[in-house]
Amino acid sequence: MKNTNILVTEFDVNGSKVILTDFMPCSSSRDAWAAPPEIHRMLNCVEGHAKFLIDLNPRFDYGRVEPEVKLDGANAVFKGPRDEMVLASTLRLKRTKSGKVRQEFEMWSGDREEFVLSYGEAYPRQVEAYNSTEQLRRTELFWRSWVKRLKYHGRWRSEVIRSALTLKLLVYGPTGAIVAAPTTSLPESYVRDGNWDYRYSWIRDSAHSLWAFHLLGDTSEAARYLRWLIETDPALDLNLRLMYNIQGQPVVEEQKLSHLEGYRGRRPVRVGNAAAHQFQMDAYGYLLDALFFSTKKEVSVSGEMYYRFVKPLAGFIVDHWQEPGNGIWELRGKKQHYVETKAWCYAGLERAVSIARISGHKRDVSTWKETMKAIKREILSKGWSQRKRAFRMRYGSDDLDSANLMMPLIGFLRPRDPRVVSTVDAITKELAQ
Structure with missing residues (x-):
C-alpha cells in the first residue's frame, strides 16, 4: 500500500479475485507500544471462488523447542517454557497428528476471513477482540502521517x-x-x-x-x-x-x-x-556526529550533557586515536590502523568543536583542534597509497576501502579535492561491479 508498511497482495486466478492484507499494528498512542507484537491478516474474496490452506507449525528457541499446542475453537495456543503465541481466527481450526495447525477452507465472493498471530500472549481472545479493521485504519494513518512530514521532493521520490x-x-x-x-x-x-x-x-x-x-x-x-x-549506558565516556x-x-x-x-x-x-x-574508535566519532546534528534541531546541550558526554568522548579520541582497531568492517584478527577510523576521529573532534561553540563551552577547543591537525597530517602521509593514487584501507597496505568515500561527506576534505577525485576513480575501477 503506497506510503505505508501495509502489504496488500491480489490473487487473480481463473476469474477469481482475492485480496490479502497483512500488517503489524502501530499508532502514535503510547498504549499501542505496550501491546503484544501482532501480525494481522485479512482475506477478502472479491470475485468468484477460491480455496486456501492454513499451515502453521511454529518452533521456539531457534527450532529447539516444540511447543505444546492447544485448540480452542477458532483459536490455537502454542506454549513453550519461555514463549507463548496465539493464533486467533474466524475459522474453526484443526490440528494434525503431528501437532501442526492445518485447515483447508473455501471462500466465495463477499466472504471475509481474519487471522491474528500474537506473540507473548498466553490466553486466547476471540479474533473480533483484536479489532483488525480499526487497527488497519490506525496503522494506515500512522504511516501516511509520518510520510507526509518528510521533506524530500527530489528525484526518485517514491x-x-x-x-x-x-x-x-x-x-x-x-x-x-x-x-x-x-x-x-x-x-x-x-x-x-x-x-x-x-x-x-x-x-x-x-x-x-x-x-x-x-x-x-x-x-x-x-x-x-x-x-x-544515554539512559541505557550512563558511562558513555x-x-x-x-x-x-x-x-x-x-x-x-x-x-x-x-x-x-x-x-x-x-x-x-x-x-x-x-x-x-572489538575496539572501534570510529564509534566515538559517529556518536559525536549524531550529537552535533541533534543539537541543531531537537536537543539542546546543557552543561550536564557537555561534561558527561561531549567532553569525555572527545577526550577519549584525543587520548586513543593513534591506537589500532578492527575498523568499520569488523575484521577479526590483528588490529590495524584503518584510514576510515582515523577520518572519523577527525570528524568527531570537529563535531565536538562545533558543539562547544554552539553551547559556549570553549575551554577544550584548542586541544581538539590541535589533535585534528595531527590526525589529518598522519592520514595524508600514512593513509595515502602512491601506487593506487588513492586513500588506502589501512596503513602499510595498498588495499582500497569503499568506506573512504565518506571523507568528503564528513568534512575531512573537499569533494573536488584532487585526492578525493582520484580515490573515487580508483575505488570505482577496482571495487565497483
Whole structure:
C-alpha cells in the first residue's frame, strides 16, 4: 500500500479475485507500544471462488523447542517454557497428528476471513477482540502521517520514501533503538561464511540511519535515540559499547546453531555477535556526529550533557586515536590502523568543536583542534597509497576501502579535492561491479 508498511497482495486466478492484507499494528498512542507484537491478516474474496490452506507449525528457541499446542475453537495456543503465541481466527481450526495447525477452507465472493498471530500472549481472545479493521485504519494513518512530514521532493521520490519506510521499521518503537537488521544470518556472499547476526543497535549504523532521517526532515528519531542511549549506558565516556540489544542490554555471546541452515541453505546460522568486544574508535566519532546534528534541531546541550558526554568522548579520541582497531568492517584478527577510523576521529573532534561553540563551552577547543591537525597530517602521509593514487584501507597496505568515500561527506576534505577525485576513480575501477 503506497506510503505505508501495509502489504496488500491480489490473487487473480481463473476469474477469481482475492485480496490479502497483512500488517503489524502501530499508532502514535503510547498504549499501542505496550501491546503484544501482532501480525494481522485479512482475506477478502472479491470475485468468484477460491480455496486456501492454513499451515502453521511454529518452533521456539531457534527450532529447539516444540511447543505444546492447544485448540480452542477458532483459536490455537502454542506454549513453550519461555514463549507463548496465539493464533486467533474466524475459522474453526484443526490440528494434525503431528501437532501442526492445518485447515483447508473455501471462500466465495463477499466472504471475509481474519487471522491474528500474537506473540507473548498466553490466553486466547476471540479474533473480533483484536479489532483488525480499526487497527488497519490506525496503522494506515500512522504511516501516511509520518510520510507526509518528510521533506524530500527530489528525484526518485517514491523509491526514497519506500527506503525511508523500510528504515523506519528498524526503529524499536518503545525506546527509539535502531537495529541493523530484523533477522539473523542472511548471507553477505555465497563464497564465504559471512552469515552474521545483525539484530542489534550499532552506534555507527544508527548514526547513519539518523543522518538519513535528518536529510529527509525527520529529526525526532535522533532525539529519541540519544535519550535511549544515554539512559541505557550512563558511562558513555570511556566504556562505549559498540552495540546493544533493543532493551539496552549487552549483546549475547556469539554461537553457531549447527542444527539450522540459513537462506538458501547457507551456513552457519549465528546468534550473538563477537564484534561487540572489538575496539572501534570510529564509534566515538559517529556518536559525536549524531550529537552535533541533534543539537541543531531537537536537543539542546546543557552543561550536564557537555561534561558527561561531549567532553569525555572527545577526550577519549584525543587520548586513543593513534591506537589500532578492527575498523568499520569488523575484521577479526590483528588490529590495524584503518584510514576510515582515523577520518572519523577527525570528524568527531570537529563535531565536538562545533558543539562547544554552539553551547559556549570553549575551554577544550584548542586541544581538539590541535589533535585534528595531527590526525589529518598522519592520514595524508600514512593513509595515502602512491601506487593506487588513492586513500588506502589501512596503513602499510595498498588495499582500497569503499568506506573512504565518506571523507568528503564528513568534512575531512573537499569533494573536488584532487585526492578525493582520484580515490573515487580508483575505488570505482577496482571495487565497483
